[in-house]
Amino acid sequence: MEHVPAPLLDDAAVGRRDRERLARRRARLDAALAGFGEKGFEGATVDEIAERAEFGKGTLYNYFQGGKDELYLTLFEDVVIGGLHRVVDATLATASVATPADVRSAYCTFVEGLFEHFEAHRPQLMLFMKDGDRMMLDPDKAAFFGGLFERLIDRVAVPLDAAVRAGTLRDLPARPVAHLLMGTVRGFLVADDETRCAAHPRADVSPFTTPGEAASFITTVFFDGLLARP
Amino acid sequence: MEHVPAPLLDDAAVGRRDRERLARRRARLDAALAGFGEKGFEGATVDEIAERAEFGKGTLYNYFQGGKDELYLTLFEDVVIGGLHRVVDATLATASVATPADVRSAYCTFVEGLFEHFEAHRPQLMLFMKDGDRMMLDPDKAAFFGGLFERLIDRVAVPLDAAVRAGTLRDLPARPVAHLLMGTVRGFLVADDETRCAAHPRADVSPFTTPGEAASFITTVFFDGLLARP
DNA sequence: TCACGATGTGACCCGCCGGTCACCAACTGA
DNA sequence: TCAGTTGGTGACCGGCGGGTCACATCGTGA
Numbered sequence A, B: 001m002e003h004v005p006a007p008l009l010d011d012a013a014v015g016r017r018d019r020e021r022l023a024r025r026r027a028r029l030d031a032a033l034a035g036f037g038e039k040g041f042e043g044a045t046v047d048e049i050a051e052r053a054e055f056g057k058g059t060l061y062n063y064f065q066g067g068k069d070e071l072y073l074t075l076f077e078d079v080v081i082g083g084l085h086r087v088v089d090a091t092l093a094t095a096s097v098a099t100p101a102d103v104r105s106a107y108c109t110f111v112e113g114l115f116e117h118f119e120a121h122r123p124q125l126m127l128f129m130k131d132g133d134r135m136m137l138d139p140d141k142a143a144f145f146g147g148l149f150e151r152l153i154d155r156v157a158v159p160l161d162a163a164v165r166a167g168t169l170r171d172l173p174a175r176p177v178a179h180l181l182m183g184t185v186r187g188f189l190v191a192d193d194e195t196r197c198a199a200h201p202r203a204d205v206s207p208f209t210t211p212g213e214a215a216s217f218i219t220t221v222f223f224d225g226l227l228a229r230p
Numbered sequence C: 001t002c003a004c005g006a007t008g009t010g011a012c013c014c015g016c017c018g019g020t021c022a023c024c025a026a027c028t029g030a
Numbered sequence D: 001t002c003a004g005t006t007g008g009t010g011a012c013c014g015g016c017g018g019g020t021c022a023c024a025t026c027g028t029g030a
Helices: A018-039 A046-052 A057-063 A068-091 A100-120 A122-135 A139-165 A174-197 A211-224 B018-039 B046-052 B057-063 B067-091 B100-120 B122-135 B139-165 B174-197 B211-224
Strands: none
Touching: A018 A046, A018 A068, A018 A122, A046 A057, A068 A100, A068 A122, A068 A139, A100 A122, A100 A139, A100 A174, A100 A211, A122 A139, A122 A174, A122 B122, A139 A174, A174 A211, A174 B174, A174 B211, A211 B174, B018 B046, B018 B067, B018 B122, B046 B057, B046 B067, B067 B100, B067 B122, B067 B139, B100 B122, B100 B139, B100 B174, B100 B211, B122 B139, B122 B174, B139 B174, B174 B211
């Protein structure tokens, strides 16, 4: 494996007017990735990806020596993990955890950000959410994949941990809570996607029409709990 | 698709002393399914499954005309959905929702039951949890699969709905909550499994050593919420 | 013991798909 | 205009794996 960033997507240290060529390539690959999403990693053929991206198959192999795997992992790192970190940057990184309301609203905004990011890149992200677990079956991919995800969880857990220490949150271990939250959002998005896209849609998975409503639902459950308060 | 129950697993309406032969077959198939779990649906070859189950490949095709797909769906219905319904039977079906403590403990027992069921059939269930989403890409499988799951969710939602009506629980829609709970448990189990089995284990996903502790963790988050109470 | 149906089998077939490589085209500098 | 270099291509290859089917084996009843 030993995933080496492909020059194709590496636009740092690149000559001036090559910029736009690189941008076009990126766009074409992103489009190809969307096609990926409909079929899953194993379902999509390299021929098809190349065709959608308007690349020759050989060209793809020029840039991704590691073949289909490296293509997949590169796009994963770029689109999925990169996007998630940007959501963390925008919502959690600078959040105050001084009061319960602060923590609550920081994570509500965070979850809302996740939903919006998802809306904007639905097919690409769906692919990785549905295929992600299968990747873990391969030790090499699992190491790469797991490492990236762990770093994300670390960042999500930071404000939780601070809030627990400050006594704002119940005394629960921060990282498991972060995992639980991310897993829950993921499960919600997958179920919701199936509702919208499946031949036989599931009923009533999500009656929420905006990212804000859905985020508020999850945040309410997580922070306030299901039990009615007097 | 039109999944017709294979006689191989259909032990109703079967002659007296064929019983034990059927039982042996079932056991062999279950063993084969465990092997399935290590590789995933697409990763496991029919040759390998047949070998593990000590069947000839042709014999498998005698019983599962639908081929690998039907084999998969039959085992799914039998092991996964059947097992989950048994957990619901044992914990939620007869639960009282009269007081907050009743609802809380019913679902805590339910989640604990899910964890125990999982412990007992780890490889088989892991297979379906990790592959489940990919199945939804095929409309036929999605219909079969989704229908079974929806009926399960219906049952999980019943006590929630009753409790909401009784004012015991916060006024949230019961089915989405049921989906959220099941998705959360699933996410937790998958992450936990990766911690135990992956080449590079994830740290601190679950510091819990017994099903009871893990169930208590999830139940606390869901019912009491993360926010500290005075 | 033989005949016949039912059950079980694995060698073989064939389509599919990831990966390769010999070739081509476009640009560059002389 | 031509030689050299870089970037791009898709026809082809090889293996892999789902599915088939002609044959073997077993159980049974005459």
